[in-house]
Amino acid sequence: MSPTSFTELPVVDITALRTGRPEERAHTVAQLGRAARETGFLYLSGHGIDPALFDRLLDAAKAFFAQPVEEKMACWIGKSSNHRGYVPEGEEVFAGATADRKEAFDLSLELPDATGPLLGPNQWPALSGFREPVTAWYDAVLALGHTLFGGFAEALGLPRDAFAPYLTRPTSQLRLIHYPYDPTAEDRPGIGAHTDYECFTLLRPTAPGLEVMNGAGEWIDAPPLDDCFVVNTGDLLELWTNGEFTATSHRVRKVTEERYSFPLFCTVDHDTRVTPLPAFTGPGRPARPGVVAGEHLYAQTVQTFRYLGRRLADGETTLPPGALPLSSFGQEARHAPRS
Template sequence: MAKPGNFTSLPVIDISPLFGDDPDARARVVADLGRTAREIGFLYVTGHGMAPGLFDDLLATAKDFFARPLDEKMQVYIGKSSNHRGYVPTGEEVIYGGVPDQKEAYDLSIDLPADDPDYLAGNPMLGPNQWPALPGFREKVGAYYDGVMSVGRVLLRGFAEALGQDPSLFDSYVTKPPSQLRLVHYPYNEKAPGNALGISPHTDMEVFTLLRVTAPGLEVMNGAGEWIDVPPLDNAFVVNLGDMMEAWTNGEFIATSHRVRKVREERYSFPLFFSVDYHTEVAPLPMFVTGDKPARKPVVAGEHLFQVTAQGFVYLQKRIAEGRLVLPDNASNLHQFGQHARHEAEALAPAR
């Protein structure tokens, strides 16, 4: 795995040339994306072309929803869903260390009809959303989802070029992806335990993430194991690479570990986890496999996503305990990618 540098801030890359027809400008952006993906795995993206009003509407809608009484929000509780959609109350998600994350969320993805064959077959990440009965919620949140997914498809082609490949390299894997949008509310709570993070250290399970936030709190781990602050930048996405991009590149591109510290003010966060189709087998591309760097074991994208998700949500843990849900013995662990995996591998390696 490439080792991330000891960076202290993130680069800002204007991706507007990816939407244009200037080959020289596009080449410069592609080179910047490749260098950042190899050395950091985190960046700010500007020039994305999304209308600011889409984010403004999303934020206003999220504030309205999270301000509602708990019993109203629980009408769309994620535990009522068979495909992981809906409201996530505070304490429902426990990613690492056994301390519940100090946040609430609403999760949605590609909104498929109830007669979708994957949903009818019991796919745990595909199907219809649970929509709150709030006027305009579905329309405004759905419009933002469509907009950010369009940006993600363009960015995916830029990363393909950054690997020296045709921009269409990954296109065929993005036909019905379970790309999840989360509306996340971090309430300020001065009485929260000192070790209670907004969200615990992790890598994202998908290809990459496009994030908009309203306040500081996000931190990313550099190569020295230090936590670096990632403050919001006006009208910019924070983009970080996920597990599937690291798997495809055999560690050439980095899935960088990150967390949200105990927040110092109320904070809203909107990550779009850009995924590939559920049944996609993600194996290292041949150009990244050498005698010194053997191929990692292939990963089925959707299975990895669901197996890690199931280990972090209380309602899914209950289903496992009751025998209603069974994970394979070799289920994906929470830290097989990113710096956690690298540090563990270094600790186990024989001394030289």
């Protein structure tokens, strides 16, 4: 396998990150590092999360999305000041893509004492039996994400707790995404190619559709594996490592079957300044410009959500200084036509 030729994703069992002896942990860390450098995507097993938590999450998502649209719109994301709530079909459009038959519910860390475009409390629907299983899943996967931060740190030759100072109140977002059954769907791109804006993503999908771009610019299928997460590194780890880890571009092609997808976008505290670590800079390897984690996330979000685009056009919000355009990271950026 190489950065230009992979045709499938590696599977990494991280049991040793939770319970293993030092030599077992070292082996797992080496596998994580190899996957992050060579593919930017991997399947993660041995995560230790109770399967019942996922079953309850899926039941809650099905109950929410089965409601009439007017019930779901009662917590429309555009009613919030911090980008949390229901995302109807057509609200989110990636560059170069058409609107998908896709709806979502977005939430993040509850921060009732904080204010900002991505900070504050969640907007919850008035649906019995929804909040508790969704919160339980969020908490469990967020803890898994913190374990993985330690593994990635060691894979970079850093202390296990290197990222811990930036994980006091991370605004990691969980999305509940629903693609309804669509018998007219053709096997073609749906969600446009993009990288994830945070450090890495922990994803549990229920059906195929995800495709990953390899180093040669080819699209590789990444179907779900039983009781495994799909993990991909994002913009911030690419930046922190000055390209040592790659934010791999990916997309979702249109499929006819009903599909649910649950990504948790693991990030750091909102005000964290992310710049290349000294170990990954030097002669012939200049440091890329840094970003503020929360500002980068907000800038990318404004460019993909229509309600925020309208606020931007009306002067109700602004892009942070130095905001990057979409697709500034990952393989898609490397293979984009030069004008």
